[in-house]
Amino acid sequence: MTPANLAEAVLAAAHAVFTRRGLDPSVLPESVALERPRNPEHGDYASTIALQLSKRVGVPPRELAAALAEELGRTPGVKSVEIAGPGFLNLRLDPAAAGQLARQVVQAGQAYGSSDRLTGQRVNLEFVSANPTGPIHLGHTRWAAVGDSLRRILAAAGAEVTSEHYVNDAGAQIERFGRSLYAAARGEPAPEDGYPGEYVAEIATRIVAERADLLDLPADEALTVFQDRGYQLMLDEMRASLERFGVHFDVWFSERTLHGSGAVEHALGRLREQGHVYDADGAIWLRTTDFGDDKDRVLIRSNGELTYFAADSAYYINKRERGFDKCVYLLGADHHGYVNRLRAIAACAGDDPDFNIEILIGQLVNLVRNGVPVRLSKRAGNIITLDDIVDAVGVDAARYSLARSSTDSPLTLDVDEITKNSNDNPVHYVRYAHARIASLLRYAVDLGVTRGDDFDPGLLSHAKENELIKTLGEFPGVVATAAELREPHRIARYLEELAGTYHRFYDACRVLPVGDEPATDLTRARLWLVEASRVVLANGLALLGVSAPERM
Incomplete structure (x- = not known):
């Protein structure tokens, strides 16, 4: 008998008692929670159902507990039921009934632990979503471990889950990355706002090897090649690093497609239909303050340029129109300001921000060796990369250690501690x-x-x-x-x-x-x-x- 079986038996006993006594069955819960007593002498499991229901039906808790105990005592596999304190039920299982669990587990095999708790939910789980301008770094690695584990757990609970990586490939950072590659190919230092690190030179060398005439082209043409090809090579490297880490994404969603497909314009039209878009000072705004944001957000600037917020709005609406009931975002520690604005997008789109969208914020992670910070990655310039972590401790130690602590708290991992036998x-x-x-x-x-x-x-x-x-x-x-x-x-x-x-x-x-x-x-x-x-x-x-x- 599993705890779930026993909980069902407790609820069935409650229904029987209520029927026999003519009590109102509408107060009965849909499910019953059982606890394991700290002291095994108090039984195998305990229930507070009599205490929870006594006031609602006007029956003293110990009297109700006695009736439940009598009913449960007739349940096959229940050895005894004792009443403790003001009305606690302490239950003991017959050894044979308890031991049956071993058979159930072995026969279920890989399916044991799965349930239908979230069956019917379609969940879009977005995590990592690193800019395609550099290797996956330590902060992203924590979300890679946590996010992929969460994907597996949600699926085990019956949800239909799609894991998604949002590729920020439409912003100014892609242009800066292209200029950094061009400079590296010409043997020049990275631009002041560019990207340092040996990986930039490595990618630049690969691009030049593919196009021998590239550096002879006019600068604007060469920059376009470096930008487009460099972005693709970097994306391929990110995919490879994540796959090596055991993380596979069902969808790699390009921000460019939002703009190229008309999704942004479609989203703005939907938001305007909902009555939350207005014009002011030559710009177009979304009235997010109606739903808890600290200020209204600009969608289109007075010069006609779309904002990142416009893309964020379009992306959320795109997810919902792809049929996802819940859109779960796993964001880094520096994204606290996104919580209210993303929730406001959902509300402005006519959704329930308490159901249709969830934003999880992860705290920072540090890597040390005997208390001393691990040196920065030479290849990546000024960060520790996912590949650095895997090389240092292995996939299993990294994934387990990154997932075993609540993401609400900062995390420090000691390389020697998590690899010792x-x-x-x-x-x-x-x-x-x-x-x-x-x-x-x-x-x-x-x-x-x-x-x-x-x-x-x-x-x-x-x-x-x-x-x-x-x-x-x-x-x-x-x-x-x-x-x-x-x-x-x-x-x-x-x-x-x-x-x-x-x-x-x-x-x-x-x-x-x-x-x-x-x-x-x-x-x-x-x-x-x-x-x-x-x-x-x-x-x-x-x-x-x-x-x-x-x-x-």
Whole structure:
């Protein structure tokens, strides 16, 4: 019996009690939350449903709890229900019912942890969205790890997710990048407002190699070639770096297409139809102050130039017209000012900013070695790049470490700490737990011991077995909560708890026979539990884009 099964049983008991007593069923919740008591002596799970409902129906909480306990006591798999304090329900499962979870996990395999919590939602998840004028840097790398993990978690919760990278290829930065490449090709220093770093010279050299006559062309023609080809080569390099990091985008959306397709004009027309566009001082404005922005925003300047805000408005409307219910933006720490203006765009377009748009702001990340900042990348000039990080610590250590902390807080990663083979290193601790299980299962094969096609779940009655079973049962709820709250770090912290729980189980409960001892029914039951633990560790690591090693 999973926690979800038990929660359904509690709700079913409440419906039965309400029907029998003639109480108003409309006050019953759609779902019931269960908690695991800190003290195992208080039961396997606890519910406060009697306390929550007593005032609404005019029944003393302990009286209501007693009626619920009597009803739940008839539920198969529920060993006992006790009333504590003012009306808490403490529930204990029969060992056989609890142990069934191992079978459910193993049989579900990679699907265990998935749910239909967000089924029906079409989500556009935009993250990284780095300017195509330089390599992916450290700040983008944090969002790459978090965003791709969130994509996986949302999909596991039933949402239809499209991951999207917005390519800022229509602004002045592209022209500056072209001039920087042209200068590098001519052996000149970068323009004052240009881009430094060896990567600029590398790309310039590649472009010249493709067009031997390029430097003989008039400057304006050469600049156009450097700008267009340099942008494409830089974009290809960004894609390659992200793919190496395990991050694949379904859509690379070009800002240029907004302007070339008439999407900006279409969006402005829609906003004007909604009554939020006005003309003043020769410019065209969007009245965003009606929806919480600190000032109205210019869409078209008095000289006829479109603003970035016009493109932002068109991009949001384009997403919605592509059929996405929710547009989720993952933005860097320097984008706090975008929150209200993006929400205002949604409201001006006639949408609900509390539902149709979400803006997540990530805090800064620093890379150190023994407390000393890691040197800046020579190739990139003045930044640490994604490739630098992968070269220094590897994909798994980087992704896990970047995703395991809430994005609300700044993050400092120590290169030596996140790469050492020690239980003090969370990524090693979790991955080692999976490798340790894989080793045990290989040894079982060598001994000729298999778990068989079935087992007696009632044999899994040891306290440490029970603790492990309950921890495994929490995984689907953790995934669903991580999806709803947009918090991938919940998966990492859960995996660390699971790894610790598994190690305690293994230390207390001998799994394989020793010497000439024969395998028993308990051996096979524990092998099912071990395999269930391996499945959940592997599934959780996969949601973070981290490998689950067979050997370490």
